[in-house]
Amino acid sequence: MNFLPSFRLGVLALSLLAGGSVAFARLDAKLVTIPAGVYTPLLRTTKDAAAVPVAAFLLDEKPVTNAEFLAFVTANPKWRRSQVSPLFADSSYLEHWAGDLEPGPKAPPGAPVVRVSWFAARAYARWLGQRLPTTAEWELAAAAGYTQPAGRTDEALQRDLYAWLARPVPAVLADATTARANYLGVRGLHGLVWEWVDDFNTAMVTGESRGDTGLERDLFCGAGTVGAKDPTDYAAFMRQALRSSLKANNTTTSLGFRCAKDLP
C-alpha cells in the first residue's frame, strides 16, 4: 500500500464511496487512438471472411500494472485473492503477490499484473467503464512495427519478438514503461506479457456450427497451417495456441491484459 500514488488513493476513496461499481478513468492510464483498419484472421474456414473491418477505438498505452490492479482489488473485495470465487479465478490467481492488498517484491508497482483470469480482467475493465479489446482489435494494434505501419517487415520488432519468445518468464517482470512504443504509440503488445482479449476462445470459432471434430485440433501438428493466411507468422500461431489453451478462470505467470474503449 505504501507505494500507492496519492491520486490513486483519491480514486480508491471515490470507488469505495460508490460501492466499487462506478467507473472512474485511471488518472494516469493513457489511451491511444487506434485508427480503423482491417484484421486478417490467422486461421479461417472457407466460409469465414478473409478480412474483418475494425472501427477506430481507444487502447491502453501499456498493460495494466500491479499498482493499478491493487486499486481495483482494494475497491472490490470479492476480487481479492483470498475472497475470489474459484469459478472466476483458479488457485494460482495473484499467487506471486505477498498478500491480498500487498503486491510485494515479486510484483513491482509499475510491472504488468499477471496471474489474472479473464473474468478478473473483464471486471477490472468494467469497473473503469471500459472493456477488453477483441482479438481483431488487439491484433490490429499489434500488427504495427516500431517505425513503420507493418510489423511483419520491421526487422527490429521481429527480432525483439522472437528473442522474447525464446526467453523463460523472468521471476520479476520489468516495468511496463520500459517496453518500446510501436508505430501507433502503444507499448508492450509484444515482448512483455501475453494479454487477454475479450473473445479469447472464439478466435477459432466464427459463428457457424461445426462438427464434433473440434476446431482446436486444427492447431496441432502440421494440420495447424491448413487455411492459415501466413504459415510463417510463428508468433501469431503462438498467440492463437495460447488463447486456445485457456479457460476463462485460468491464470499464468506471463498473462496480463489491457483495456480498450469505444471512441466517444
Add this chain to the structure above:
Amino acid sequence: MNQTAMNNPRILSAVAVAGLALAAALLTTTFVRANEGPTDVQGPVILPPEIVNLPVEQAILTSPPHVPPPIHRTYAARVVVNLEIREVVARLADGVEYTFWTYGGSVPGSFIRIREGDVVEFHLNNHPSSKLPHNIDLHAVTGPGGGAASTFTAPGHSSQFTFQALNPGLYVYHCATAPVPMHIGNGMYGLILVEPKDGLPPVDKEYYVMQGEFYTTGKYGEEGMQSFDMGKAIDERPPYVVFNGAVGSLVGDKAITANVGEHVRIYFGVGGPNLTSSFHIIGEIFDKVYPEAGLSLPNRNVQTTLVPSGGACAVEFKVDVPGTFILVDHSLTRAFNKGALGMLKVAGEPNRVIYSGKEIDAVYLGAQADAGSDSAKREAELKKQIAAEIKSNPAIAGLTKEMQAEKGKQVYMGLCFACHQPDGKGLPLAFPPLAGSDFLLADRDRAIRIVLKGLTGPVTVNGQIINSAMPPQEAVLTDQQVADVLTYVYNTWGNKGDAFTSDQVKALRNQNH
C-alpha cells in the same frame, strides 16, 4: 466446484449474471458429459473391471542417455506416467546458451518404457513458469492426434488422458502445439518404448540417443544466448545438428560405455523437426537393426541405417574390441561442422586377430596395373644403376665428398670448435688436436665411435698424453651429420682421407662397443 468445468466463457458469463447457486447446478450437470471449450474435457474414463483390477505401476522415467530397466512382467498393468514440461536455459555448445522447451528437463525428454497391452494413465504437467501452452503427441497412441488434443495444457496446468498401448515398438513423442516446428525445434521430443509381450532379447547395455537440429539466430559456435530463427527453420538450414540436445553431450567423460564382449542396444530416434539421419557408428557393424523401430523383424549386418524425422530404430551389436567408436549422422558435414557426433568407449583386452592395430608403415608406390607396377620396379633399378655410376665416376665422387665436407664444416663450427678450436689444433694438455693427429687418422671406426659415444681418460696424441673427457654426440647428431663432420675433419688442415658414409655410422651406432 470442480474447476475443470470452467471451460466455456459464454456459459460462464451467463452464469455470472444468474448467480452462483444456479451456476453450481448448471455446471454440475454439464461437468461429466460436456464436450465443449478448448480442452475437450470429458471426465475420467470408466474402465472395465478387468482393467481396473490390473496392478498399478508408476512409470520409471530416465533422462538421456539412460534407459529404464527392462520389463519382466508377463501381464498387462495400469501404468501411471507423470511428465513435466519445463522451459529451461541450458548449454547448446561451449559458450552458447539456448532456451530449451523440455519434457522432464532434458533434450530429448524422459524415456518412457511400457509393455504391449498396458493401459497408461498419462499426466502432462506444464510448469507455471512456462510461457506457452504445450501438449504431447505420442506416436505409440492409437487415437486422434496421438493425445495432442487431450493434453493441450496451459502454463501452470495439468492434463490427464488414458490410452492402451496396442502396438509394440519404439515410438517418438513430441509437442504438437502450433507452431509445431518451433516446439520440436526447441527440444520437445523423446522416445516411448512399448515392449513386445514376449519382451526383447536381453542385452548388457542399453542407451538412449536422439538426434535433432537447432535453428539459432547465430552461426555455429557464436557465443551467448541464442534465439530460434524462424527463417532458417523454414529454409531447413540449421547451424546445429546434435545428439542429445547439445554439442558434445556424448563425448569425453559423457561418452556411453561398454566392455569387450558385451551386447549393446541403442534406442535411436530423430526428433527433427526436419532432417532425416543416416545413423552410423564408425568401426561397428550393427548385428541387428530393427528398421523404423518395429521390434519384430530385424535386419542383420547393417552399416548405416536411415532414421526419418519423427521416427526411430533400435540397433544391437556385440563389441569385440576395445577403443572409441564414433556415433555420427553419416551426412557428414552435420558431424564435422554441426555437432552430430557422439562416442562409445569400449574397455577391455585387444583382440589382434579381429583388429590388429597398425602393423606396418611403408612407402607405397600407388595402385597401378601390372604393367605400371613392373615399370615402377624397372625405374627403381635404373635409379640404383645411376647411383652406382655416379659413385664410380671420380669427378662426381670428388664433388660429393667436397659437398659433404662443407656440410660437415657447419656441424664442426656449431659443435666441435669450442674444444678442438676452429683451426683443429685443440688446446695443449686439455683438448687434443685434430689437425695432423696420428691418433685420429689411425682408426676410422674408432673416430666414428668416439663421436657417437664420447671418450673419457688418457690418450696419446702425437706423443703427448692428454687426460680429458669428450661427451657422446649420438643423441645430438644424425648418422649423416656424423659422417659429414668426420669427412670434414679428415680432409681439412692438411688431413687426407675418404668420405664417411651414413651407413658406416649407423652400423657403429647400433653396436654396444
